[in-house]
Amino acid sequence: MGKLAIIGGSGLGDLAALENVTELRPPTPYGQISAPLKCGTIGDTEVVFLARHGVGHTIPPHRINYRANVIALAEHGVTDVIAVTAVGGIVASTPPGRIVIPDQIIDYTYGREHTFSDGIGSPVNHIDFTHPFTDALRRRILRAAEFTDREVETDGVYGATQGPRLESAAEIKRMARDGCTIVGMTGMPEAALAREAGLAYANCSLVVNWAAGTTDAAISLDEIHRQLETGMRDVVGLLIAAVRGESG
Numbered sequence: 001m002g003k004l005a006i007i008g009g010s011g012l013g014d015l016a017a018l019e020n021v022t023e024l025r026p027p028t029p030y031g032q033i034s035a036p037l038k039c040g041t042i043g044d045t046e047v048v049f050l051a052r053h054g055v056g057h058t059i060p061p062h063r064i065n066y067r068a069n070v071i072a073l074a075e076h077g078v079t080d081v082i083a084v085t086a087v088g089g090i091v092a093s094t095p096p097g098r099i100v101i102p103d104q105i106i107d108y109t110y111g112r113e114h115t116f117s118d119g120i121g122s123p124v125n126h127i128d129f130t131h132p133f134t135d136a137l138r139r140r141i142l143r144a145a146e147f148t149d150r151e152v153e154t155d156g157v158y159g160a161t162q163g164p165r166l167e168s169a170a171e172i173k174r175m176a177r178d179g180c181t182i183v184g185m186t187g188m189p190e191a192a193l194a195r196e197a198g199l200a201y202a203n204c205s206l207v208v209n210w211a212a213g214t215t216d217a218a219i220s221l222d223e224i225h226r227q228l229e230t231g232m233r234d235v236v237g238l239l240i241a242a243v244r245g246e247s248g
Helices: 066-075 135-148 169-178 190-196 221-244
Strands: 003-008 019-024 037-042 045-051 078-089 104-107 157-160 182-184 200-210
Touching (some): 045 066, 066 190, 078 221, 157 169, 190 200
Parallel strands (some): 003 045, 003 078, 078 200, 104 157
Antiparallel strands (some): 019 037
């Protein structure tokens, strides 16, 4: 693994384990990135942290400048990206508190700038997106989970929705029929842009609630925040182990 970036989502706006930190906000051809790149080390490994939703979590999913974020990481020499997301659980194997390392994705978003092939000064790039997440990087996270004795789902299908509202029960039923096991709002176009930029990319999702209609209970934002508080500690521990290359 070369230089690693961690993109933090809801519940992970900073990375306290990062040492020797310097901050950069490089310009990009696509505008401003969400937040300064925090460049430092975890152990002997160079790591760059980027808060996807900005400082103070002010940028909603559909307004994130995904193109600027990804190209800034690529131009800074990043080769591998682990993206952290908070998601809803759709199936019995993805209850709140579970960490999921998905292997597939379905895009339900719309209106987002989703490619660098915009017809302005660059040829069209038809990427192979058969397997949207890089297997070697996924396996590195899974080995770290074994080493740290954390229970994770070793595969899954991430359904990416537009947000910022949560989904209707009927939408979740459709997604379940499509094969989705978790639902989030930031998985796309980030994954596809990383592929276009030549970056290895894997997703680490924390389930923070049951998706709409999967239980009789109403979705509680207070419960989501509690799951984020407790669950992100496990996610960070898993990330640190993955960065250090710890495996069983």
